[in-house]
Amino acid sequence: MGRFHRHDDGTVHSHQHEDGHQRAPGDHSGYDTGRQRLDVLESIFAENDVRADLNRSAFADNGIRALNLMSSPGSGKTTILAATIDEFAGDVAVGIIEGDIATDLDAVKLGGRGAQISLLNTAAGFGGECHLDAPMVNRAMQDLDLPELDLVIIENVGNLVCPAEFDVGEHAKAMVYSVTEGEDKPLKYPVMFRAVDVVLLNKIDLVPYLDVDLDAYVSNVAAVNPTAEVLPVSARTGVGMSAWFGWLRRFIEAN
Numbered sequence: 317m318g319r320f321h322r323h324d325d326g327t328v329h330s331h332q333h334e335d336g337h338q339r340a341p342g343d344h345s346g347y348d349t350g351r352q353r354l355d356v357l358e359s360i361f362a363e364n365d366v367r368a369d370l371n372r373s374a375f376a377d378n379g380i381r382a383l384n385l386m387s388s389p390g391s392g393k394t395t396i397l398a399a400t401i402d403e404f405a406g407d408v409a410v411g412i413i414e415g416d417i418a419t420d421l422d423a424v425k426l427g428g429r430g431a432q433i434s435l436l437n438t439a440a441g442f443g444g445e446c447h448l449d450a451p452m453v454n455r456a457m458q459d460l461d462l463p464e465l466d467l468v469i470i471e472n473v474g475n476l477v478c479p480a481e482f483d484v485g486e487h488a489k490a491m492v493y494s495v496t497e498g499e500d501k502p503l504k505y506p507v508m509f510r511a512v513d514v515v516l517l518n519k520i521d522l523v524p525y526l527d528v529d530l531d532a533y534v535s536n537v538a539a540v541n542p543t544a545e546v547l548p549v550s551a552r553t554g555v556g557m558s559a560w561f562g563w564l565r566r567f568i569e570a571n
Contacts, residue, residue, distance in 0.1 A: 364482055367450035371457065371485025378462040380411075381571050382470065383564075384486035386508055388501075389474030391494040392518040394422045395551040396560070397471060401429040403561050404467070408568060411468040413456040415448040422471065434459040438473060447478035450485055467568055476501065480508035488513045488567060495519050499532040506540040514545045514563055521550040 375382045387393045397412065404410055411432040414423040423435040436456040438445040445452075453470060460468065470486060472479040480489070489512045493501065496519055502509040509515070515537055523530060534546050547563065549556035 364450045367454050368483040368485040371450055371454055372487075374457060374462065375468065375485060375487070378465065379571060380462060380465050380468055381568050382468045382486045383567065384470045384472060384479070384484055384489045385492070386472045386479045386489065386512070387474060387492035388476045388494075388497060391474070391492040391497065392551045393471060393474070393492045394425055396492055396516060396518065396549070396557075397469065398426055398429065399551055399554070399557055400469070400561070400564065401426060401431045403557075404564075405430045408565075409464055409466045411460045411462075411465045413448075413453060413460070413468060413470045415452070415456075415471055415473045417444055417446070417473060432460050432465065445478075446473055446475045447482055448472050448484055449482045453484040467564075476505040476508055480511040490514045490516065492516045492518050493533070493537075495522060495526060495528050495530070495533065499528065499536055502533075502536040502540050509537055509540045509544070512541065512544055514547060516560055517546055517548045518551055520548045520555065521553045 372382070385393060385397070401410055401412070409432075410430075411434065412423075412426055414420075414426065414433055414435045416422060416435075416437055418437050418439045420435055420437075423433050426433055434456040436442075436448065436452055438448070438452065442452055448470065457468075462468075470484060491508055491512045491514075493509075493515050495517065517530070517533055520530065530548060537544055537546050545563065547556060547559045549560055551557065
């Protein structure tokens with residue numbers, strides 16, 4: 317079975333490659349897209365979008381702003397979330413939907429800080445998916461006391477591609493991008509970078525020890541998404557985090 321992806325216009329494209337031959341990059345001559353398979357995939361996305369609208373309505377009915385936070389594994393997403401919960405404690409009522417394939421490790425790290433936490437493991441009844449979709453988020457929302465919340469942050473499964481393809485009912489998308497991942501990631505994985513409203517360029521405290529050029533990171537993000545705001549931060553030292561907190565407060569106030 318081939319890989320599929322969703323284009324910006326909502327259409328679905330599926331690739332089948334079953335003859336075992338290697339081809340040059342960009343050569344799609346060995347792929348075949350079946351109409352029946354496309355119909356199934358389009359149906360899946362259509363159902364997802366219906367659930368996403370239901371999620372969005374539930375957030376709206378409760379005066380909640382929802383943010384879909386994405387990244388590759390190890391970018392520092394959970395550390396940024398912990399600092400964010402601490403910053404807003406006693407001021408903004410925060411709920412976290414913690415998405416992981418397995419374990420409660422990140423949920424435990426975020427616990428005890430005053431936020432409501434709803435853990436969803438995709439390996440527990442959702443096929444071990446590498447992303448959250450709208451039905452999964454809908455399920456996780458049932459473990460949050462929505463009328464008591466101002467902000468819900470959906471920490472998506474660590475993955476640079478699939479999470480960006482699914483609307484989960486959020487009002488905006490954000491991503492954490494670590495300097496240790498390399499400056500080429502926006503060019504090699506444009507789907508997520510193109511989808512987000514803000515990029516947190518994390519671990520800038522490591523720049524003195526790495527052969528990196530921050531300007532190249534920023535310009536490569538701009539090349540695929542000229543409207544995305546890029547915020548250089550260090551979740552470990554706190555440098556730049558005030559800009560992130562300010563962005564998030566403006567996002568909440570836009571409700």
